[in-house]
Amino acid sequence: MSEIANTFTLDGQIVHFTPGQTILEAALEAGLYIPHLCFNPELKPHGSCKLCTVIVNGRSGSACTIKAMPGQEVQSSTPELDGRRRLQLQMIFVEGNHFCPGCEKSGNCKLQAVAYDLEMLNPHFPHFFPERPIDASHPDVMIDFNRCILCEQCVQTSRDVDGKNIFALAGRGMKSHLIINSPSGKLGDTDFALTDKAAHVCPVGAILEKRVGYAKPIGERIYDEKTIREQVAADAEGGL
Amino acid sequence: MDTQVSSQPQKVAKRKIRVATTSLSGCFGCHMSLLDIDERILQLIEVVEFDRSPITDIKHCGPCDIGLIEGSVCNSENVHVLREFRENCNVLIAFGACAVAGGLPAQRNHLDIGDALREVYCDRAGLGKQIPNDRELPLLLDKVHPINEVVRVDYFIPGCPPSGDTIWKFVTDLIAGHMPRLEHPLLKFD
Ligand code: SF4
Numbered sequence A: 001m002s003e004i005a006n007t008f009t010l011d012g013q014i015v016h017f018t019p020g021q022t023i024l025e026a027a028l029e030a031g032l033y034i035p036h037l038c039f040n041p042e043l044k045p046h047g048s049c050k051l052c053t054v055i056v057n058g059r060s061g062s063a064c065t066i067k068a069m070p071g072q073e074v075q076s077s078t079p080e081l082d083g084r085r086r087l088q089l090q091m092i093f094v095e096g097n098h099f100c101p102g103c104e105k106s107g108n109c110k111l112q113a114v115a116y117d118l119e120m121l122n123p124h125f126p127h128f129f130p131e132r133p134i135d136a137s138h139p140d141v142m143i144d145f146n147r148c149i150l151c152e153q154c155v156q157t158s159r160d161v162d163g164k165n166i167f168a169l170a171g172r173g174m175k176s177h178l179i180i181n182s183p184s185g186k187l188g189d190t191d192f193a194l195t196d197k198a199a200h201v202c203p204v205g206a207i208l209e210k211r212v213g214y215a216k217p218i219g220e221r222i223y224d225e226k227t228i229r230e231q232v233a234a235d236a237e238g239g240l
Numbered sequence B: 001m002d003t004q005v006s007s008q009p010q011k012v013a014k015r016k017i018r019v020a021t022t023s024l025s026g027c028f029g030c031h032m033s034l035l036d037i038d039e040r041i042l043q044l045i046e047v048v049e050f051d052r053s054p055i056t057d058i059k060h061c062g063p064c065d066i067g068l069i070e071g072s073v074c075n076s077e078n079v080h081v082l083r084e085f086r087e088n089c090n091v092l093i094a095f096g097a098c099a100v101a102g103g104l105p106a107q108r109n110h111l112d113i114g115d116a117l118r119e120v121y122c123d124r125a126g127l128g129k130q131i132p133n134d135r136e137l138p139l140l141l142d143k144v145h146p147i148n149e150v151v152r153v154d155y156f157i158p159g160c161p162p163s164g165d166t167i168w169k170f171v172t173d174l175i176a177g178h179m180p181r182l183e184h185p186l187l188k189f190d
């Protein structure tokens, strides 16, 4: 009996997968980029940003949660899907305060890198310019809530990897926001440490290590050198 | 009059593309970056002539093909200038982070404008106690806006400032009649 090959196609390209992998995991392992923001290979996917939405055999779903199956036909880089992704990004940008020229994460930021990839030229929608605080109470790490995109990677990492449960999302819908688990609500009053994995997972410039800012100048950073697509391909080459 | 017929077919002078530029609430960095196209400005000037611009010092914009707007909308004068550009320019371009997204001036948007003015003009030693209110001074808006929140904008060139190469690529695409396209490494938000 002949085995069914563990492959699917992504925009016509054949992708091999290990049973149990999601479409996004298999694509990344093959060095192929599907835009995503809330997915982190070390965490359980929770499918909240919807940026990774692809069409699988004619139906749409999140590439980070759908398991790869033999013979699937997956479409990702289509004008329609990319157009929708651009709109999602624009909504993320106007909902927070993303002043890239003044952000330490600029050039290393995944949100910005995806926006470059999708050729997002402006935020399109009226800005909310919300009023959000900065928490600099911790000696080694600062939090700028203006840039939080509610991806929950810090929440999951602190809870599931560091075993500390320092972050959570509170509120619903438009009022959702990140909170810190201490009586004062301040990071400085938790046992959060720079050595926590959660101090290093934020894809944007919301959780930043203190005293290392601009050690690498703007213009020489990850996505200044390579596009996020090229970076994903290079990571896969490196056997990651 | 010279009646000699030239063997060369008479070259009909092609009408030059008329361009206006301005800085609303910006730092002129985008205009400096425009000058960073260096000697390519000589190529540009073959096909382009400037209307209102800091480069020409013309004070009001006439009918133009292209308008480049640097800076965000921060006061009443910015609104008037921006509307004058929109009325006169076939193609209006937001040029740089402030025009595109509010930029640095918009960083005051979470502050009360009265508090900000008092802090700057009244609460600091050696500065007197009065918020300037000369009628010549344009009134500040309570919030700073990117230009597309005030008028319709056709194209956007992000960057703080966009590099000379980015501007060159965009403007030459446009003049050549292509859909302008910015990709890595020309597309930058910082
Ligand atoms: S977090 Fe990213 S997108 Fe937001 S301001 Fe910083 S660099 Fe820009």
Ligand code: SF4
Residues within 6 Å of the ligand: A147, A148, A149, A150, A151, A152, A153, A154, A155, A178, A201, A202, A203, A204, A206, A207
């Ligand atoms: S702080 Fe960073 S990691 Fe945490 S939810 Fe916000 S964007 Fe995500």
Ligand code: FES
Residues within 6 Å of the ligand: A035, A036, A037, A038, A039, A046, A047, A048, A049, A050, A051, A052, A053, A062, A063, A064, A065
């Ligand atoms: S990466 Fe799949 S929903 Fe966010």
